[in-house]
Amino acid sequence: DIRMTQSPSTLSAFVGDRVTISCRASQRLGTWLAWYQQRPGKAPKLLIYKASTLQSGVPSRFSGSGSEKEFTLTIDGLQPDDFATYYCQPYNTLFPTFGQGTKLEI
Amino acid sequence: QVQLVQSGAEVKIPGASVKVSCKTSGYTFTMYSISWVRQAPGQGLEWMGRISPDTGQIIPAQSLHGRVSMTADTSTTTVFLELRSLTSGDTGVYYCARGGYADPFDVWGQGTLVTVS
Numbered sequence: 001d002i003r004m005t006q007s008p009s010t011l012s013a014f015v016g017d018r019v020t021i022s023c024r025a026s027q028r029l030g031t032w033l034a035w036y037q038q039r040p041g042k043a044p045k046l047l048i049y050k051a052s053t054l055q056s057g058v059p060s061r062f063s064g065s066g067s068e069k070e071f072t073l074t075i076d077g078l079q080p081d082d083f084a085t086y087y088c089q090p091y092n093t094l095f096p097t098f099g100q101g102t103k104l105e106i
Numbered sequence: 107q108v109q110l111v112q113s114g115a116e117v118k119i120p121g122a123s124v125k126v127s128c129k130t131s132g133y134t135f136t137m138y139s140i141s142w143v144r145q146a147p148g149q150g151l152e153w154m155g156r157i158s159p160d161t162g163q164i165i166p167a168q169s170l171h172g173r174v175s176m177t178a179d180t181s182t183t184t185v186f187l188e189l190r191s192l193t194s195g196d197t198g199v200y201y202c203a204r205g206g207y208a209d210p211f212d213v214w215g216q217g218t219l220v221t222v223s
Contacts, residue, residue: 043216044203046212055210091205091207094207096141096153101150101151
């Protein structure tokens, strides 16, 4: 199985900040990686797929980059709604295991 | 618009089984896999498996040790998840999501709370 390791596990920031979350894969993925946002008590929401393609309706302050084993999610200009938990996931694999999550706190 | 609507909360005793439904609408049912993801209280997301509604093929997570089954009813465009031999470790929120191999999980159900106690 592919193992996904996110860092940091928790991230504290202010409204207006630029933050970066990292995701490392144990195997090469090409660009078959997605990022999800989950607010407390809500279902996850797809933000980015193919490593850098923004899902329809997602604000442009979100961006993704990377390939193969190293990926990043960047939020440029944090808004109050962005304080949530973020997960990465490979999706071209038989068993698409999620990263352990990064909690973004105010 | 595309929607996935799940069945309501369940309370089960250890050793029992639970069946959760996921009613889909707004797209061609047989064109997308449906995956199941669960989340224990305060924990991360755990992929449980997926079903291809056109063929009925299931790919379950190995960690569930054969306790899971999934079915798809094309007449009602509904997918079902059944989990057997429940333990307290199965307590959590269960989500269905549209997506599978080579498709990101782009639409999610609202979640179903399963409590084993």
